[in-house]
Amino acid sequence: MMDYKKVMLLLVSAAGVAQAAPPTPGQLLYQKNCQRCHGKDGRLGLNGAHDLTKSNLNAFGRTYLVTSGMGKMPAFGKVLTPAQVQQVVAYSLTLK
Numbered sequence: 001m002m003d004y005k006k007v008m009l010l011l012v013s014a015a016g017v018a019q020a021a022p023p024t025p026g027q028l029l030y031q032k033n034c035q036r037c038h039g040k041d042g043r044l045g046l047n048g049a050h051d052l053t054k055s056n057l058n059a060f061g062r063t064y065l066v067t068s069g070m071g072k073m074p075a076f077g078k079v080l081t082p083a084q085v086q087q088v089v090a091y092s093l094t095l096k
């Protein structure tokens with residue numbers, strides 16, 4: 001016979017399984033550093049930002065741009081490590 005606490009525990013863990021996959025490091029970096037201009041889905045275009053879903057830049061070009069900045073886009077070379085730039089660029093490439 002299961003007691004109340006065990007039933008609750010089962011319900012809670014079942015709900016946990018049903019949840020979406022946790023955000024990747026790149027997604028978290030994007031939310032923290034890029035979303036305010038580019039928006040959650042890359043389309044916001046605030047402060048003259050370009051629509052990332054329409055960008056033709058590949059990973060190499062994006063890495064350069066994010067590291068060095070361009071126009072009103074700030075440089076992240078001092079804020080993010082090269083590995084973090086790589087992660088956030090990889091995430092930005094998933095926005096389509």
Ligand code: HEC
Pocket residue numbers: 030033034035036037038046047048049050051052054055056057062065066070071072073074076088089092
């Ligand atoms: C302060 C606003 C702002 C923030 C924050 C910002 N961007 Fe941008 N982004 C811009 C602007 C403005 C441009 C257009 C630059 C230009 O061409 O002069 C741009 C352009 C880009 C482009 C090129 C799109 C294309 O093909 O034209 C990419 C890729 C990009 N940003 C990625 C990122 C990523 C990744 C981050 C976070 C690490 C980020 N941006 C954070 C404003 C921002």
